[in-house]
Amino acid sequence: MSRIVYVNGAFVPEAEATVSVFDRGFLFADGVYEVTSVLSGKLLDFDGHARRLERSLAELDMPMPMTQDALLEVHRRLVAENGIEDGLVYLQVTRGAADRDFAYPPKDTPQTVVLFTQSKPGLADNPAAQTGLKIVTLPDLRWDRRDIKTVQLLYPSMGKMAAKAQGADDAWMVEDGVVTEGTSNNAYIVKDGTIVTRHLGNEILHGITRAAVLRFAQEAQMKVEERAFSVEEAQDADEAFVTSASAFVMPVVEIDGAALGNGTPGPIAKRLREIYLDESRKTAV
């Protein structure tokens, strides 16, 4: 069944959803995106994603293409029209189409706004949550503004392929001897009951799931340290996990061939996954 896609104000069948070859998202990766998950037909952490979108756009000198309420309505209509029970809504905003030039086009150039859904039945019951992920590490060769959620995803995509080529599920990226984050998720380790994850800065994306999970961990009286950690420290940890809008909290059981703990998902990752899913379903819109 063909999806209904939102393009620049219109809800159209996907075959009719097109943008210009001169779009700056296509030519310069001059655009930002968000991914919001849907469980039981409702959007998780919508406010957080909308606020981060506004921040990413502002960092690139672009305005919000519409109000947060209007954006919510577009998300909801797509979820309804495409009958999404469990899945994702992808949103992308670019600086629009203009003759190719490194300089930005005039401010009144219409932005390109695209949203589409992806159906993922059973998204919250991903079997990987029971077995855990195998991770390899790679140098972090991305640019220095990873806090902006731009559509420049080639290096993370290469990282994912490199992980698969080594029989692993995903990669963590390493810079100056410490882990920054996963290809498309934030990275955590747990040692002696303390959860450690890299502090916020320009070096990582400020995950919306990260913010929620750290808040829930603190409310559950778990100890949290926001600081960098090395690959060696991670390999010596009791457990590890990643967070993202599409994976929620996903346990990690192996890093560069070294099994963590007994090689199965750890109790803190499991507990945080349950809490995150329960609590975010409660506030889903």
Ligand code: PDD
């Ligand atoms: N990726 N770090 C990176 C590099 C990411 O690409 C993502 C999300 C995250 C987690 O952020 P959040 O919790 O807000 O989803 C961290 C999305 C899911 C993607 O690209 O599909």
